[in-house]
Amino acid sequence: MKNDFRVTVYGAAGTVTGSKYLLTAGAHDYLIDCGVFQGKKDLRLRNWAKPKFKPDRIKSIILTHAHIDHTGYLPVLYKLGFKGPIYCTEATSDLLELLLIDAAHLQEEEANFANKWKTSKHEPAKPLYTEADARHVLKQIKTIPFYEFSEVGPGLKVKPTFAGHILGSACLTFDYKGSGVSFSGDVGRYNQPILNDPQPLEIGNCLFCESTYGDRDHGQVDSLSELEVVINRAYQRRGPILIPAFAVGRTQLLLYYIAQLEKENRIPTLPVFVDSPMAIDTTALYKKHREEFDTEALALVKDGGVILTTGKTYFCKTRDQSKQLNGLQGPRIIISASGMVNGGRILHHMRNWLPHKQTTVVFVGYQAVETRGQLIQSGVESVKIFAEEVPIHAQVETVSSLSAHADRRELIKWLKDASTAPTTCKIIHGEPEAADAFSALVTEELNWNCSVAQDEEVVEIA
Numbered sequence: 063m064k065n066d067f068r069v070t071v072y073g074a075a076g077t078v079t080g081s082k083y084l085l086t087a088g089a090h091d092y093l094i095d096c097g098v099f100q101g102k103k104d105l106r107l108r109n110w111a112k113p114k115f116k117p118d119r120i121k122s123i124i125l126t127h128a129h130i131d132h133t134g135y136l137p138v139l140y141k142l143g144f145k146g147p148i149y150c151t152e153a154t155s156d157l158l159e160l161l162l163i164d165a166a167h168l169q170e171e172e173a174n175f176a177n178k179w180k181t182s183k184h185e186p187a188k189p190l191y192t193e194a195d196a197r198h199v200l201k202q203i204k205t206i207p208f209y210e211f212s213e214v215g216p217g218l219k220v221k222p223t224f225a226g227h228i229l230g231s232a233c234l235t236f237d238y239k240g241s242g243v244s245f246s247g248d249v250g251r252y253n254q255p256i257l258n259d260p261q262p263l264e265i266g267n268c269l270f271c272e273s274t275y276g277d278r279d280h281g282q283v284d285s286l287s288e289l290e291v292v293i294n295r296a297y298q299r300r301g302p303i304l305i306p307a308f309a310v311g312r313t314q315l316l317l318y319y320i321a322q323l324e325k326e327n328r329i330p331t332l333p334v335f336v337d338s339p340m341a342i343d344t345t346a347l348y349k350k351h352r353e354e355f356d357t358e359a360l361a362l363v364k365d366g367g368v369i370l371t372t373g374k375t376y377f378c379k380t381r382d383q384s385k386q387l388n389g390l391q392g393p394r395i396i397i398s399a400s401g402m403v404n405g406g407r408i409l410h411h412m413r414n415w416l417p418h419k420q421t422t423v424v425f426v427g428y429q430a431v432e433t434r435g436q437l438i439q440s441g442v443e444s445v446k447i448f449a450e451e452v453p454i455h456a457q458v459e460t461v462s463s464l465s466a467h468a469d470r471r472e473l474i475k476w477l478k479d480a481s482t483a484p485t486t487c488k489i490i491h492g493e494p495e496a497a498d499a500f501s502a503l504v505t506e507e508l509n510w511n512c513s514v515a516q517d518e519e520v521v522e523i524a
């Protein structure tokens with residue numbers, strides 16, 4: 063007979079996106095995270111397939127954090143009949159209002175593009191969901207506090223602890239009739255500025271642990287020094303410094319580091335333009351949620367200092383403000399989305415400035431295969447932007463140490479700091495090599511009963 067407390071894996075098994083875990087507790091089903099698949103086409107197609115669980119049977123959904131690969135499927139579930147509450151932390155709720163609407167806009171833009179240029183087999187091409195769907199599902203969100211158990215269904219309680227990954231990010235521990243299961247969500251790095259470190263977890267009988275960097279160490283490179291060298295080198299060229307950056311997390315980290323380098327007189331004070339409405343709104347949310355700040359960031363604001371603002375920061379919210387950047391001269395920093403140069407305002411800056419040798423392009427995040435960012439980074443001579451072949455004479459630099467994910471050493475430290483050992487540990491959210499390597503490492507170093515979770519695997523909780 064099947065246990066009445068179990069987890070079925072419906073995503074982020076053998077890959078890092080599409081996180082969805084169906085938790086069955088007694089007569090009810092719940093969903094932990096509700097992410098879209100991203101990346102290669104066969105993965106993206108899975109977003110269009112009928113889910114292997116019944117959306118209208120789900121009592122409630124509980125989210126670890128706001129990233130789209132953990133939340134971007136929510137509007138689809140709404141369309142398929144899910145009308146229950148969605149529980150998350152307060153900052154995650156704030157971020158979701160930005161991220162889900164943005165995701166819907168991207169879906170709609172893609173469908174419009176396909177219809178205009180007839181690039182889809184489907185006539186007409188439809189978006190996975192619309193802004194209206196996203197707005198409907200946002201109404202179902204309810205916030206829960208960190209470090210306290212909240213009831214999310216009959217007899218089922220959940221306690222979020224801070225994961226240190228992005229604003230609002232949580233690891234979740236569930237309790238059902240005295241039996242427990244925990245989900246790591248995405249775990250952040252130790253000793254990063256602004257936000258607190260990942261906090262120790264009270265692990266239940268079973269743990270689902272991420273393994274994004276389960277086979278790698280980030281190395282000892284200091285992000286601040288790496289950025290200092292790149293900015294000073296770019297300054298000598300006297301041209302624009304273009305930084306394609308992700309709106310959530312990376313932009314705020316950059317602002318913090320640039321301000322610190324200026325304060326320590328390690329770089330000249332240059333004008334910094336944040337040219338992305340979503341990055342601007344997210345920066346405001348980071349400033350609002352001081353309860354997640356680390357001691358240094360708290361001390362800075364207590365002393366009356368401004369956080370996430372450099373000596374000369376300009377936030378370009380409107381299209382006109384963005385266009386005005388085209389006429390500027392001299393060294394200046396432009397931080398603009400998207401982080402992989404696949405869309406957004408960064409495309410205009412790239413088209414204008416890639417052909418000039420005074421320009422510096424600085425990549426600060428992972429560039430997925432087949433993205434424009436990856437092409438530019440790999441040193442191609444030209445790249446297609448707005449149906450135009452743009453020659454590249456700009457200098458291309460990479461700052462590799464700015465990651466929002468713990469590496470394998472940091473993950474092991476985080477597991478060692480946990481209050482108890484689980485009876486079962488299942489590895490999720492990693493490419494196959496990373497997941498296998500991390501499972502072996504956990505078995506070796508912690509002597510836990512650990513294995514890699516498979517898609518659709520059912521894990522009974524003791």
Ligand SMILES: [Zn+2]
Pocket residue numbers: 127129227248
């Ligand atoms: Zn994440």
